[in-house]
Every structure is written in structure tokens, then in C-alpha cells.
Amino acid sequence: MREAVVGIDVGGTRVKSALVTPDGEILAETVTPTPSEVGPQLGEVAAKTVIELTARAGVAVEVLAVGVAVPGLVDEVAGIGVWSANLGWRDLDLRAGVSAHVDVPVAIGHDVRSGLLAEHRLGAARDADNVLFVPLGTGLASAVLCRGRLVNGSLWTGEIGHVVVDPDGPRCGCGQRGCLEALSSAGAIGRRWSEATGIVGDAEEVARRADAGEPEARRIWQEAIDALAIMVAPVVAAAGTELVLVGGGLVHAGDTLLEPLRAALTARLGGRDDVAVEAAALGDRAGSLGAATIALDLVGR
């Protein structure tokens, strides 16, 4: 009998889950579409996921705990999803909902903070204790590790997406102009490109075209990088960050993303070039492995 935990990452479009042993081995994974009205159904979703993962594992498994990672504002201690625009809930008792359907301890976490924990245990931040994690997805949030501990203050910890970095910048979904998310998220890069050129394309397409030297793609790409550096530099300076870890699908752009970001950050930090800027290693598994990490922590494994 193997011991393992279940990690479930509830995203706006997909629910990704993993069955993970205390030494980090992944025994099984699933990806399913996020049901509409997922909040009230989260317990059923978790119970089904546990059954499916253990069936797929190929060995007998004792599930020790379940971890669930969600976006938005999360009270991890109380296990409450305080607010998620994407998933449409407010003040939802996620832990009670899941605990009613599974008979093991349940941990609730924030997707980006849990993802950073997973990168620290298993991924690209294994050798670093002072880390800023910024996944560039549909939206944009961050997490900070300081001396190996997650920074977790108010509910708004890490919510850098709606900080205004260019008051004359593009309109954001929140109503302001020039939010970081409206310039540097993968969603915004693709949207700005499509609006400017009339060609439908995502951020990875913009990266390819910028790399090929197309002026409009280069402009939008560079504006995204500059806005990110404007936000990242003061966080790095304040928190004593040694490693900036960029996550999300855009990390496939590799040096097209990382090299100009290193240059922009160095310029914003008065020439300091001792801050590493690297791609996250776990990709879109960071959330499910992060959820597994908080479940392992919960049961002391």
C-alpha cells in the first residue's frame, strides 16, 4: 500500500489534479473541464477526483489528505474562498464543502502561493529561499518566498495584477487604465495584438512574431516586459528577492521572454544584475502539485 495525497487545482477553465507520494512521485494525473457553478459542487468534484486518481494509480493507495488550490482571494486558515471573479463565488466555505464528501483532512490554498511552494520543493526554486513567483496567465498574481517562508499577510497578498503601472495604458477589465494585468498577462498580450492588427493570435504567437522582428509584435511584447519590470523591481528591492521565477504558458517563449526581462529589471534596479530571472519548471502542473504540497504539509509529511 502506497501513501499519497490528492492535489486539485481549480482553474477558470480546467480542473487539474495529481496523486502525489510524500517523496514527490506523481502516481496519476487528471484534467477535466471546470463545471459551471463549480463552487457548490466542489465536494462532489473532489470525491470523484479521488476515486479516479486512485483507480488510475495502478497500485493500492492510501489517501492521507486532499489539497485544493483556487484563484482569487483565499483565507487559507479558515478554508474560505473569499472572492473569485473567474469562478464566481464569494465567502464560500470550501473546506466544509470538500470535507463533507471526503473522509480525510482537507487543505485549502491559493493557486499561486501553493504553486510557489511546489516550485520550491520540486521545481526551479529548490535551491532558493528568496523567490518572487509570477505566473503570466489569463490574469496575473504573484507570491513571495522570504527566507524559505511564504509571505502571507492580508487577503490581498500577491495581488499585483491591478496595480496601475501606466495611467495612460490600456483599459483593464476592472475599470482602471494601465493595470499590470492589462499589459503583461498572457491574456492581455494576445488581446492587444489582436486589437492592434486585426489578426487573431495568442501571447505565444506574439512572442514568435516579436522574435521574428515584426514591429507591432515587438512593441506590444516590449511594453509587456517593461510593465512587468516596473512592478517586479520594487518587490525585489523590498523583499530581498534573489530569484524571479516566471510561470505560465509563456515560459515556452524562453529567452524571448527572459532576456529582455533581465535587462529591464537590471535597468530598474540601478544596474544590479545579481537577481536571477528564470522560467518556472512545473508549468501548468504548479497548481495541482502545489495543492498536493499543502496537503502533505497538513498531515506533516
Ligand SMILES: [Zn+2]
Ligand atoms: Zn485592473
